[in-house]
Structure formats: C-alpha cells, structure tokens
Amino acid sequence: MNTAIKDFTFNSRECGSCPIRHRAVCSKCEPDELDRLEEIKYYRTYEAGQPVLWAGDQMEFVASVVSGIATLSQTMEDGRTQMVGLLLPSDFIGRPGRDFAPFDVVAVSDLTVCCFRKKPFEELMGSTPSIGTRLLQMTLDELDSAREWMLVLGRKTAREKIASLLAILTRRDATLNQLTPTSGMTLDLPLTREAMADYLGLTLETVSRQISALKKAGIIVLEGKRHVIIPDFAILMAETGDDYDGGLLA
C-alpha cells in the first residue's frame, strides 16, 4: 500500500514544516508523489469581483486558495442570495469525483489559487490513499462548520450573528497567522456589508446597524469602515450566544 505522502494539502505556500494547519503541499515530504502533483499543478489569478465558477459549470480542476478571498454562494431566481462558505487561504475548492460545481464561487478580493488538473488528481488520489483520507478529514471539517453555521442562521439574533461572524473571522485570521493573543486583537474585514448580510441571512442595513450598536457598546472599535479592533475577545464572544471557555480556539 502506498503511503508516500504522509501529510499535506493543496496549498503550496510556506512549506517549511508541513504542519496540518498550513495544509501545504510540503516539498519536504516525499518526493515521488509530490513530483506528480507538481506536474499537474498550475496557478490562476482572479480580480476582485470576478467569478471563478458558476453553479453547474464543468470543473476541470481542484484547487487550493493561496491568497485572497472567495465566497461560495447560492442565488434564487428572485435574487435572494445566501453565502454558504467563505474560502480563505489554505481552503480547498473542488469535488473529486464530481463533474459540476454545486455552488457559485466568486473572488471577493484579488485571488490566487493553486490548481491541479482534476483527472490526474483523481488518479493520484486513487493510488495514494493518504490523499483521500486527508480530503475526507477536510470535508468533515467543512461539514461541521456548515452545520455550526446552520445554528447561526436559524436561531441567532442579528446582533449574535454579527458577533459570531466577527469572532470567526478573527479566529481564522489568528490561526492563519499563528497568533495566540486573547485581547487587543485586530481584524480587517474582508467583506462588504452586503456580503456579510448574505452570509448571515440579513440585510445590509441590519448589518450596518448592528455593527454600529456593537461599536456604541464598546465591544468593538472601528477605524474606518473595515478595520476592527477587539479590545476583549471574551466580551465579543459573550455577544455570540455561544458558550466560551476562554481560549481563542474554543
């Protein structure tokens, strides 16, 4: 049985120590399978606002976000849209074994993705079980996040929704940059008010009002429209409605 690649994912940045949290194709791992990944690898860039995939499109690659941000969303005929996922650096795009994209993928900022041609990637997956295992773990993570988000959408108030979003973005940011502070955190909002609304199942006016309310309450400090300072992360967490035991990664 082939276990050449022991740990990795599909992002090719920062391959120093191949930690799981980097989810990086690690050039230090095992050379032979990696060479095959390298062969089928290429980069793509998108400008802010550009679509990457429309729901129903044929997918001829799987990919990993290298830099920038994309959204995964669904739109009804009458224009109501719901974001179903936020793709940040190290996130995976694509479905091995599926031919068509199930949701719209749109670049929100300038975006670079590291693509692997789908056919050969699937073949490699078939011969390297650890890739499948890794992908299963990542998919289970995504499934858990999606289900947690269902609680936010179905049961939380507007204020709790905003607090939850800020908390999640702050956490993702901190783990990506390997920070572990608990207070005095900072966050550059990657989304417009409208995009936040689409993520939270609200209108942009409500988003704006609730952000103002959190600001007035001193729970966040705004510098400009997008730069958020969080004086005390625990206080923000208290607004989410979730129980919180103190760690950043609770």
Next chain:
Amino acid sequence: MNTAIKDFTFNSRECGSCPIRHRAVCSKCEPDELDRLEEIKYYRTYEAGQPVLWAGDQMEFVASVVSGIATLSQTMEDGRTQMVGLLLPSDFIGRPGRDFAPFDVVAVSDLTVCCFRKKPFEELMGSTPSIGTRLLQMTLDELDSAREWMLVLGRKTAREKIASLLAILTRRDATLNQLTPTSGMTLDLPLTREAMADYLGLTLETVSRQISALKKAGIIVLEGKRHVIIPDFAILMAETGDDYDGGLLA
C-alpha cells in the same frame, strides 16, 4: 491496490443488487473484506426519544441507520435548538478519524442502527481505499445538502421553508422506496411540529399555521396530523421558491 469492495455502504438491508442508492453493504459483492466488516458489525436499537449520542461524547462506533429516524442537532445554553440534519434509513452516523461526537443524535422514532466498531473500521478503511472514496462521496453529499439547507434557513420565508421540508421528505421517501411518481404522492410526517420548527428555524406555532395555510390553499391535503397527501408535486415545488424542472429528483 486493494479494490475488493467495489460499491457499498454501511446499511445491511436490501442487498439484492447493491445499487448506490441503497447504500448497502452488499453480501453479493466481494467476500473477503465483507467478512471483516461482518466481524466488527453489531446492531443497536433505541426507543423513540432516546439519545444516541450527546455532543462531546466519545464515539466508539460508526453506524448506518437501518430503520427509524434520528435527528442531528445543536442546543444553545438558553434552550434554543437547531436541527442540523435528519438521519433516515441508509444514512451514515460517525466520523472516521474523530473521537468525539460534534452534535447531539437523538432517536425520533424507534431506531435500529447497524454499528461497526470504530478502530477496526478505520483500519479496514486504511487498507481498502474504496471505502474511503465512498465515504468521501457520501460526506460531500452531506456537505452539499447542509449548504442547500443554509439557503432555506437564511433566505426563505416560513411558507417556503415548510414547502421545502415537505418536498425534501417526500423525495427522500420516494427514492428510498424506489417510487417515481410525480403526483398523488403521500407522506407520513416523521416529525412533530416542534421538531419541524427546530429544523426550519421557526416556532412550532408558525409551522402549524403555515401547514394550515398550505392545506387551505389546496397544496396539501391532511389526513390526521401526520399523513400528508400531495395532489401535485409541481405545485408544492412552486411554493418552495426553488426552480423546478419537473422531475422528482430535480
């Protein structure tokens, strides 16, 4: 490479032709790996209302629903709860590679599950890539359903939510029983009004009112509280807000 088991899942009912939609461990497939599955297999039954797993519990098995219905849900400290999944016969419970249950699993009706001890199952998975591939596909399916449900929770009106739920339950029922009609369908609601409310992010009163409204509009016919007749599935679909092209499995 080991490909003994070509297609299967983890339910052991109706193994006649081993179609993907049965998701059955098919005793007609390949004997050697199946024997190993049989070795680590056992059944459990739960009464209606009984918990199967609480979030945070150690999981020592993975399982597949044989008969009955269970729910996957999350509850906030103040009691607000959100259902994040409905487990019907053939659905899979468990996370290979994870030790703790992420959500509550509760039997809604009398429930029988077919369990596999987790450790040996994971070992079998490691040596039989097709199991991992199959599980990845199933997990991707669940992820897509979860994301579709996010649109329901975030953007649909109460009436659309009810219609969506009825449509989904009807479809699942039809595919499980291999029916392919398009009209004159019938559905026995497996859920109380409260459970429906928890699934849809509504209150039970709103669920009741909207069901009455659909009844008054002739979109559904009720016999008793739980038995629903759907005179025209397309008309029901029109109430969901989704686009619908005519097939039952659109």
Next chain:
DNA sequence: GATCCCGCTTGATCCTGATCAATGTTGCGC
C-alpha cells in the same frame, strides 16, 4: 477642485414571524 460613484449609515415605517394564551384533538392507562 468639481463631480460621480460606491459603500455605508441612519431614519421612518411596515410586516413577518415570535410570543403569550386559550382551546382542541388524540391516544393511553386506569
């Protein structure tokens, strides 16, 4: 510097679904 546009904020009002409350229905144990 003037203008425009986009993203955002704020205000006034409306409406959907929540909440509170009473009543109805069904099934079960006795």
Next chain:
DNA sequence: GCGCAACATTGATCAGGATCAAGCGGGATC
C-alpha cells in the same frame, strides 16, 4: 368511559428585522 398528557391549532399582540428613503464620506476620474 374517564382523566390525563402530549401534540396541535388558533387567536391576539408584540417586536425584530425588512423595506423604503435620504444623506454621508472618501476615493477615482475628469
């Protein structure tokens, strides 16, 4: 058959967030 409990329906009122509308601020373009 009676009483009880769980489930369900219906009504009255309330409130949170949507909708409609006006205006602000800052960056890009001319």
